[in-house]
Amino acid sequence: MTDDRPSHPRPGMSPVDHAELALLLEVASTPKPGNVDRRRDHDDLRFEHFLAGAVGARPGLREAADPDRPLGDAFERAVRGMSQQDGDNTQFGCLLLLVPLVRAAATDRLSPAGVAGVVDATTVDDAVSFYRAFEHVEVAVDDPPPDAAALDVRRGADAAPAIRERGLTLADVMDLSADRDGNAAEWTGGFERTFAAAETVLDDEGPVTDRLARAFLDLLAERPDSLVATEHGRDVAEAASRRAAAVRDDLDAAEELAERFRAEGINPGTTADHTAAAAFVALERGVPV
Amino acid sequence: MTDDRPSHPRPGMSPVDHAELALLLEVASTPKPGNVDRRRDHDDLRFEHFLAGAVGARPGLREAADPDRPLGDAFERAVRGMSQQDGDNTQFGCLLLLVPLVRAAATDRLSPAGVAGVVDATTVDDAVSFYRAFEHVEVAVDDPPPDAAALDVRRGADAAPAIRERGLTLADVMDLSADRDGNAAEWTGGFERTFAAAETVLDDEGPVTDRLARAFLDLLAERPDSLVATEHGRDVAEAASRRAAAVRDDLDAAEELAERFRAEGINPGTTADHTAAAAFVALERGVPV
Numbered sequence: 001m002t003d004d005r006p007s008h009p010r011p012g013m014s015p016v017d018h019a020e021l022a023l024l025l026e027v028a029s030t031p032k033p034g035n036v037d038r039r040r041d042h043d044d045l046r047f048e049h050f051l052a053g054a055v056g057a058r059p060g061l062r063e064a065a066d067p068d069r070p071l072g073d074a075f076e077r078a079v080r081g082m083s084q085q086d087g088d089n090t091q092f093g094c095l096l097l098l099v100p101l102v103r104a105a106a107t108d109r110l111s112p113a114g115v116a117g118v119v120d121a122t123t124v125d126d127a128v129s130f131y132r133a134f135e136h137v138e139v140a141v142d143d144p145p146p147d148a149a150a151l152d153v154r155r156g157a158d159a160a161p162a163i164r165e166r167g168l169t170l171a172d173v174m175d176l177s178a179d180r181d182g183n184a185a186e187w188t189g190g191f192e193r194t195f196a197a198a199e200t201v202l203d204d205e206g207p208v209t210d211r212l213a214r215a216f217l218d219l220l221a222e223r224p225d226s227l228v229a230t231e232h233g234r235d236v237a238e239a240a241s242r243r244a245a246a247v248r249d250d251l252d253a254a255e256e257l258a259e260r261f262r263a264e265g266i267n268p269g270t271t272a273d274h275t276a277a278a279a280f281v282a283l284e285r286g287v288p289v
Numbered sequence: 290m291t292d293d294r295p296s297h298p299r300p301g302m303s304p305v306d307h308a309e310l311a312l313l314l315e316v317a318s319t320p321k322p323g324n325v326d327r328r329r330d331h332d333d334l335r336f337e338h339f340l341a342g343a344v345g346a347r348p349g350l351r352e353a354a355d356p357d358r359p360l361g362d363a364f365e366r367a368v369r370g371m372s373q374q375d376g377d378n379t380q381f382g383c384l385l386l387l388v389p390l391v392r393a394a395a396t397d398r399l400s401p402a403g404v405a406g407v408v409d410a411t412t413v414d415d416a417v418s419f420y421r422a423f424e425h426v427e428v429a430v431d432d433p434p435p436d437a438a439a440l441d442v443r444r445g446a447d448a449a450p451a452i453r454e455r456g457l458t459l460a461d462v463m464d465l466s467a468d469r470d471g472n473a474a475e476w477t478g479g480f481e482r483t484f485a486a487a488e489t490v491l492d493d494e495g496p497v498t499d500r501l502a503r504a505f506l507d508l509l510a511e512r513p514d515s516l517v518a519t520e521h522g523r524d525v526a527e528a529a530s531r532r533a534a535a536v537r538d539d540l541d542a543a544e545e546l547a548e549r550f551r552a553e554g555i556n557p558g559t560t561a562d563h564t565a566a567a568a569f570v571a572l573e574r575g576v577p578v
Contacts (some may be wrong), residue, residue, distance in 0.1 A: 010345070010373045010374075011373075012345060012348065012370045013344070013345060013373060017344050017345070017347070020344050021340065021341055024313070024340040024343075024344070025340060028336060028337055028340060038336065039326060040501065043417065046496060047317060047327065048314060048317055048497060048498050048578055049578070051313040051314060051317060051578075052310055052578045054313075055302070055306050055309050055310045055313070056301060056302060056306070059301065068481070078303070081301045084299045084300075084302060085299075085578050086577055128479060138333075161420045164416070182492055207335060207337065208337055209335075209337050211334070234503055250411070269441075271304070284430060288340045288375055289337055289338065289340075289374050289375065
């Protein structure tokens with residue numbers, strides 16, 4: 001933080017509180033073209049499902065803050081709690097980013113190097129728990145490479161023998177898909193985009209939800225969304241980023257883009273995950289609410 | 290619950306979780322004419338302040354669930370935590386209703402008789418803590434009767450000697466204003482409106498936020514809002530209820546009423562408090578989200 005930023009102490013709020021609030025602020029921020037936000041629902045995935053998902057995730061986030069609990073178990077528990085609503089998958093990707101960030105914040109090392117240390121410390125058991133989390137909700141993922149079918153995340157707990165046989169930690173698993181999954185890339189790259197976006201949110205002005213909407217547009221403009229690429233192909237994902245770039249300085253124009261993305265079924269969900277992660281870091285660093 | 294209602298188990302959600310979710314669902318439900326909701330902010334009181342208020346209130350709600358903790362302390366802590374955002378008073382009244390309801394639910398007696406037992410067990414210390422809670426935020430209240438100036442809630446902790454001298458429990462304090470304050474009336478009347486509204490929410494259909502918006506309109510149509518009466522007088526409060534009655538079966542017409550109430554500065558906040566309380570009971574009884 002620069003010295004001229006006003007301080008906004010929330011002494012009663014822990015990293016767990018800030019993680020939950022980050023989930024809530026992410027879904028409230030609008031417009032976030034293609035995503036559920038304060039002004040838009042999807043057909044079977046509504047705003048209130050995200051509210052319940054955030055509350056339900058809390059026990060897992062609490063485990064994430066406890067350095068004595070395995071990180072993979074914390075994630076699996078967060079996803080299981082999040083899934084206690086009728087919208088199915090609301091915040092799987094957000095939680096995948098928040099869990100190591102909460103661990104880093106709770107152990108006084110919320111920095112790129114600190115969270116890299118959290119990632120490096122993951123184990124084979126953490127990887128097995130990560131796979132188990134896929135059993136709680138439907139997650140849109142790419143097919144694995146032909147030589148990695150045994151490690152398809154959609155196998156859930158059935159992938160455990162393959163993971164153990166190869167001795168893969170959760171960090172190793174993320175490394176396998178970092179080239180095509182934006183959240184895995186954060187894990188293996190010191191959460192570079194998360195920390196950079198948090199700084200833009202802290203340097204911005206106005207209500208935090210407007211700041212996060214602008215951060216979302218910047219993130220999408222800067223890099224194609226991996227969920228859009230999975231669902232619609234690389235060309236559509238790249239075009240979506242160009243369309244976001246064209247409205248990044250104008251939230252009114254972004255409102256129109258939000259309507260068009262919804263009509264076209266374009267859902268930049270990975271970029272929303274990064275926005276939630278940035279919200280967490282910004283909250284920890286004192287962004288006013 | 291009737292037997293033909295589908296069960297919606299949320300085994301991982303405690304009364305504390307449901308109380309927090311009730312606060313979130315209340316503010317998300319729209320239209321709730323005159324209140325902040327998913328579609329409307331007030332000038333200095335925005336949607337995100339309520340999200341932060343709900344998260345911040347959690348430690349106090351957790352104390353409310355612990356029968357060994359004084360109820361007044363739980364309330365004061367909930368209000369203190371709620372106040373850690375820039376919108377000042379977001380959910381004081383909601384918390385005043387939720388704290389005894391959480392205590393009742395956590396001790397397996399979430400019924401009119403059960404919560405009446407919680408109220409009856411309050412002490413003089415609870416009353417002193419209740420007054421202390423007024424020091425954390427600005428609460429709109431009526432002037433006290435001329436013979437009760439020493440008990441003006443705006444005196445905060447300074448009222449403690451008068452409370453102790455008269456031996457007033459928190460239940461006694463509520464009794465003193467039950468004739469003009471809708472939340473105090475719930476405390477002294479077995480939360481009659483709360484439980485009745487929860488039943489209409491459970492019997493209703495559709496998304497829970499639509500059910501809560503309809504419950505809000507019904508509650509407002511049924512009885513003038515005591516915050517509106519405090520701020521604008523009894524005639525305006527009665528007219529507001531007649532206006533709500535005219536749109537209670539039509540959420541689109543209620544949208545127009547929301548715009549008119551906002552333009553006129555009419556804020557039926559007590560009715561919103563009752564809606565949050567009803568949301569809590571409905572969640573505990575399995576309303577789907």
